[in-house]
Amino acid sequence: MSRARRSLKQLTTPAVRAMWVEFAQTRCPRLRNRLVEAYLPLVSYFAERVHARLPVSVDIGDLLSAGAIGLMGAVGAYDPARPVKFESFCTRRIYGAIIDELRAMDWVPRMVRERAAKLDRAMTVLTAELGREPTRDELQAFLKVTPAAFNLIDRDGRPRAKLSLSNEVCNSDEEAGGSSVEQSCMIVQTTEADPAVTVAARDARAEIVADLSSAESDVVVKLYWKGLKQDETARTRGQSPSYVSIIHKQAMQRLRASRSYEETRALLVA
Numbered sequence: 001m002s003r004a005r006r007s008l009k010q011l012t013t014p015a016v017r018a019m020w021v022e023f024a025q026t027r028c029p030r031l032r033n034r035l036v037e038a039y040l041p042l043v044s045y046f047a048e049r050v051h052a053r054l055p056v057s058v059d060i061g062d063l064l065s066a067g068a069i070g071l072m073g074a075v076g077a078y079d080p081a082r083p084v085k086f087e088s089f090c091t092r093r094i095y096g097a098i099i100d101e102l103r104a105m106d107w108v109p110r111m112v113r114e115r116a117a118k119l120d121r122a123m124t125v126l127t128a129e130l131g132r133e134p135t136r137d138e139l140q141a142f143l144k145v146t147p148a149a150f151n152l153i154d155r156d157g158r159p160r161a162k163l164s165l166s167n168e169v170c171n172s173d174e175e176a177g178g179s180s181v182e183q184s185c186m187i188v189q190t191t192e193a194d195p196a197v198t199v200a201a202r203d204a205r206a207e208i209v210a211d212l213s214s215a216e217s218d219v220v221v222k223l224y225w226k227g228l229k230q231d232e233t234a235r236t237r238g239q240s241p242s243y244v245s246i247i248h249k250q251a252m253q254r255l256r257a258s259r260s261y262e263e264t265r266a267l268l269v270a
Contacts, residue, residue: 020080035075040242043067061230063098065245070097216251
C-alpha cells in the first residue's frame with residue numbers, strides 16, 4: 001500500500017470520531033465545516049490522481065473545488081450509525097463531483113466528437129487500403145453521406161484548440177531580456193476606457209457583493225478583480241486553498257441560482 005493510501009486511512013482520528021458523534025446529534029454547521037476540513041486530503045488525493053491524466057490546460061483548482069463540494073454533500077448525508085466508514089461513503093461522491101465538473105468544462109458537444117471520430121476512422125481505413133491519403137470524394141463515398149453532411153463532418157473533424165490568455169509566451173524583445181509574458185499582455189489596447197463602461201462595471205460588482213456573504217464576496221473580489229491566485233487568496237485569508245475553493249464554489253452556485261452562466265460570467269469580468 002502506498003504512503004498516500006496509508007495516510008488517507010488515518011484521517012478518522014479519535015477527535016474526528018468525537019466530532020461525528022456530536023454532529024450526528026446537533027447538525028451544527030460549525031462542526032460540519034470542521035469535518036470537511038478534516039477530510040480535505042481525500043479531495044486532494046482524488047483531484048491529483050484525475051489531474052495527472054488530463055492536459056496541462058486543465059486547472060487542478062477547478063477539480064479541487066468540485067471535489068470539495070462533493071465532500072460537503074457527503075458529510076451532510078452520512079449517518080455515523082451505519083456500519084460504513086465515511087472514507088468509503090464519500091469516495092463516490094467526491095470522484096463523481098470531479099467527473100461532473102470535467103463534463104461541464106468540456107466545450108465540445110458529444111455529437112461533434114462522434115463526427116470527428118467517424119472521420120478519423122474513415123481516414124485510417126482508406127489510407128491503409130489506398131496507400132495514400134484519401135480525397136474528399138473518396139471519404140464521402142466511404143461514409144455514404146451527402147455532400148452537405150460530409151461538409152459538416154469535415155468541419156467538426158478539424159482540430160481546434162482553446163487559447164488561454166494566461167498562457168506564457170516567449171518574449172524575444174531585447175529590452176525585456178528574453179523573459180516570458182502572459183498572452184493577454186500581447187493584446188494591444190487600441191481605445192481608452194469608456195466612462196460608461198467603468199460605471200457599469202462598478203455597478204455590476206456592487207450587485208455581486210450584495211448577493212454574497214462577506215467571505216464569498218472577499219474571495220470573489222480577490223480572485224476576479226484583484227488578480228490573486230487561489231493559493232495567494234488562501235494565504236491572505238489564513239485558510240487552506242481547498243477551503244477557499246469551497247467558498248468560491250458556494251459563491252458561484254449562489255450567483256447562478258438567479259442568473260444564467262453567461263450573465264454570471266459577464267458580471268465577474270466586468
